[in-house]
Amino acid sequence: MSQTTLTLAPKDYKSEVKPTWCPGCGDFGVLNAIYNSLSVLKLPPDETVVVSGIGCSSRLPHFVQTFGFHSLHGRALPVAQGMKMARPDLTVLAVGGDGDMFSIGAGHLIHAALRNIDITVVVMDNETYGLTKGQTSPTSPTGHVTKSTPYGLLASQFNPIATALSLNVSFVARGFSSRPKELAALIEQGIQHKGFSFIHVLSPCPTFYNTMDTWKTTVTPMPVEHDTRNRFKAMELSMETAKPFVGLFYRDERTTMDEAAHKMTQQSSAFDINKYMARYK
């Protein structure tokens, strides 16, 4: 399709800042998927905000020609939720890595799930800490040897999808950075889903923990017969960690907190201090 000035093509969402990632980083695939999904939805750049925390993947907002908020380590979710509560008219995406979302900011995930504020979170999981050069992450496998775990990781491996499902997140999906078309479609659905959308993306780090070859062989398409309304079945599929399923696990539309909060303001009127102070005598 030929591009006109009135068409928001994927490249129109590219900012003038060039990505800082290593060659071969999975996050390039995720970034392209984001450009594509924004373009498919024709989201106005001035009404779209990409929020992140800190980490390699959290640099992403700088590379997108929309509004962006590169926040603090672990805090993409509360920033995004505050923004959406105050400005429900905006499309808000939160992006980040496994360190951001499952370690320092893991606590926020629980409450984002409970509130079901209409934001979409894209987690680029490389099972390692890239920006700080390869320490262990919550999604690293037990026994994983890194500079911070020289005798092997003693902790268990975090299961993002099972956790999201247990929290009854209203949209739970997994993608793979090397399958950008499928990923773009999931992000697109996530943005369109009314409520908190959680998209877990396997996005390998070629520099500190290259899982590319493993994932290329283990990643498995979601069984066609899977009913995305069945949370029990979704939970069962999420337990298959040796062959991670990609696709939509679960979806459930319900009231969002931003919508409910703004319903409450429908009868609002301009503040009148004299009227307000009548309660004090």
Next chain:
Amino acid sequence: MENEVTIRIGGESGEGTISGGDILALAAARWGYHVYTFRTFPAEILGGPCMFQLRISDKPVKSMGDYADVLICLNREAFDRNVGELRHGGVLIYDPSDFTPDSGDFITYPIPFNDIARKEVQLFQTKNMVMMGAISGLFGPPLEAITQVVESKLSKSRKSNPTLMEKNMLALDISKKYVTEQLTKRDAYQLGAVEKADRVVLNGNQAVIAGALMAHCDFFAGYPITPASDIMEGLAKELPQIGGTFMQAEDEIAAMTAVLGASFGGARSMTATSGPGFALMSEAIGYASMAELPAVIIDAQRAGPSTGMPTKMEQSDLSFALYTGHGDTPRIVVAPADVADCYTLMVDAFNMAERYQLPVIFLTDQSLTARVESVDRSVFKPLESIRRTFVLAQNGSNGMVSNGNGHAAGVVEEEHAFARYAYTASGISPTSAPGHGGSSYVSTGLEHDIHGHPDYEPADHTAMMKKRYQKLETAANELPQPQRYGDEDATIGLIGWGSTEGTIQEGVDRARAKGYKVAALHPRVLSPLPDRSMRDFINSVQTVIVPECNYSGQLANLLGAKYGLQAIRVNKYGGIPFTAGDILQAIEEAN
């Protein structure tokens, strides 16, 4: 005779001590008097000693009073804890069935509160009304003023429990009758009728809520913490009425970062917390400074360190408020002096945040959050609020063109990013917010260039640091200077901050009445300090006293660092505020 009395009630939390005191304060104010309350709470929900002190005067009341003229004790422990604060020759009221007081230099009125409530009214809960009736009979506040307040307080439960009102009224009547018939008045405290005035009676937190609403606060996120929770609860109720939104966060980190997100969205945003929560907000406050996002953060100080004494007063977060956050992070710090200030300075705080695009920290404290004052209604007038102006995308600004509906609908060939952090003489850059065709940019905590793009070049970092701090210079020039109080030719000067202003002024008044030449200065804005006024004041006196309710002398340290001032430090750090007597003593000792 002086139309003034200070009444203290000591009892157990949960037995109506505080609610009875509040009713009395309202009644006295409606009767035309000025009131000022001080109270202490135990940290426990039920039980534990609590105290309520009410100063009533026909003249404006500036402090809680040095001593109680009248002490009502509801148990032995209350007597032991409070009798030291009873004025010599004052009045002790108690129920002989509760305890027998030791003898002392005071007049005693034994009154059978328990028997009256239990046997005559037949509802023990009315014990605090029995107390109020006795106060009315002994010291003058008319019963009608009290019954009016009780009626409005109970109006909601009137239908569900019609006898409750009846019993309360009965308690007031019987008790008043008892004291007038059975007791011989031997004290001199008698309040007479005064002219009525249109005053509102409210506490510091209630005034803060009114201020936040007047400032058109669009968004509040917070996490419950004593003594700031009232602010959160009040705004949870009121914000939807004016179109704002509220979010109870999972912790203070989430609260503060949610405020940042909302502020980025263009909303006037705030949070309220106390020391422990404020500590958790540090990193995000630093972000607001770096990314130049407006935010109002209330720190209702309580006694620290650590969990400290959640229900006790201290002014010990000044240093923390001034320096919280890593790196050099400009912010504005303000501290209200009284209930009226809680309203006006709150509006100012929002305006400062919006104008200078930075975090504004509002330092109130436990005593002021709960302090009830009668304030002229005219103080709570409409106040103007400033809002950031948002730059819209234009051809060649952020590369987007509008389709006329406020929607960016295309891309032009030549791309020039919006200069969100452009250098200006004031340091204040043009800003923007998403939607309505706003010029897009990426907010970041990384050092950045004028477009907000990450940039670590020495020249850029140097220029950006200067730009951010330039805003404080601009603010220092634009913000009002504090007014000197007291003698022009003073030899002794007092510099204070926060909730102690009235007490310091009353101390100054008393010293001046004794012939001392004294003046006081009480800046509302503590960062940036109004240098000119501070220097002029310091240079105008021979000795400077800095009274603060903290251990280390945090303002004195600041004045020492900034102006080389060697002040006399007067520090009180037991968890209760200064009295005017403390201030007078400091002045006398300094002379």
